[in-house]
Amino acid sequence: MATNWTWEEMSREFVALGGAVDNVRHGRGPFGHGLFVVDPAKPVRVHVPARLLVARDQLVCEEGALVVHPNASIGSREKDFFRRYQASFSWGRAEADCRSFIEAIDALPNRIRDLLAAEFHLGPMLAGSVAQRTRDRFLDSRVMTTKAGQMFMPVVELLNHSPFGTRFDSSDGVTVGGVFEGEVLARYRAADAFAIFESWGFASREPAAFSLPLLLTHAGHAIGIRQATSQHVIRDREVSPEVVVSGKLISLSHLMLGHTRHPERPFRTFRRLMEEIGQTGARELFDAIRTTNVERFEGLQLALTGLDGSLAVVLRDMCRFQLEALASCDGE
Numbered sequence: 097m098a099t100n101w102t103w104e105e106m107s108r109e110f111v112a113l114g115g116a117v118d119n120v121r122h123g124r125g126p127f128g129h130g131l132f133v134v135d136p137a138k139p140v141r142v143h144v145p146a147r148l149l150v151a152r153d154q155l156v157c158e159e160g161a162l163v164v165h166p167n168a169s170i171g172s173r174e175k176d177f178f179r180r181y182q183a184s185f186s187w188g189r190a191e192a193d194c195r196s197f198i199e200a201i202d203a204l205p206n207r208i209r210d211l212l213a214a215e216f217h218l219g220p221m222l223a224g225s226v227a228q229r230t231r232d233r234f235l236d237s238r239v240m241t242t243k244a245g246q247m248f249m250p251v252v253e254l255l256n257h258s259p260f261g262t263r264f265d266s267s268d269g270v271t272v273g274g275v276f277e278g279e280v281l282a283r284y285r286a287a288d289a290f291a292i293f294e295s296w297g298f299a300s301r302e303p304a305a306f307s308l309p310l311l312l313t314h315a316g317h318a319i320g321i322r323q324a325t326s327q328h329v330i331r332d333r334e335v336s337p338e339v340v341v342s343g344k345l346i347s348l349s350h351l352m353l354g355h356t357r358h359p360e361r362p363f364r365t366f367r368r369l370m371e372e373i374g375q376t377g378a379r380e381l382f383d384a385i386r387t388t389n390v391e392r393f394e395g396l397q398l399a400l401t402g403l404d405g406s407l408a409v410v411l412r413d414m415c416r417f418q419l420e421a422l423a424s425c426d427g428e
Contacts, residue, residue, distance in 0.1 A: 101184040114145035127256040133276045141273040144249045152246040162187040194233040200407040237296045255282040259302045286325045289417035299413035305354040305421035314381045324349040353386045359424040
């Protein structure tokens, strides 16, 4: 069977397997390849059925192709769809870009690479074979964490990102929909400019800024901060980090430090969390965390001064966007 598919051929098989690609077409725009509305007066619906969601650990490379493992409990028709889809629209198109990104990372001066590893925890992006990191880069940017684990979602993964894009509905397979004027854009996840770069390799002006992973001491306690924004609770219709107190260790799943649309929210949330666990000096601690983050991004921005190349530009833009959001913090 031929490998290359047209959009129309792929769509017919996708729909036959339970998917939906209503009122969208594949095309190229300012963000590269993506999905675009056909008739702006009509709603868009893209649906990936559960039978076409493939677990990340079921994917293997064979002779340069990305395929479903032969022993995976997925039907032969679904496996063939995945193979042809990857060759025509996904891995076959994106492998070269992912490899170029890894090669650009490797070409950065050692001082920048050391800084990214030590202060930004990007060591996994810097170590290992180019082939393995290329594959990991591709999959990291195209899987969605669901109740079933990390799943690759064909067709929906073609959507480009906007911080104000549509949301994914994972209650039954994965679905996106709505009314759009041009390109159909999705919000990949709650993230800041740094996390968008870490996962997808581009700079995006996000409204929020979250803390880098940190461990510091305050009032006889160790304060540990991670970047797990998906681990949260809803309090008074606002998202708050999960907080775990174990002896002298206070662990936060994440911590928002700035927000361009709601500058009062970050410290208000943090102060309330500290009050609930009986900690004093919330203002001093919050400022120390925020200052550490600002210093690290300013330091990277300075280290990048004068460097040429598209990756250096992306990194500088990422730092600028992150610092803009970090500066958006009010409250007493």
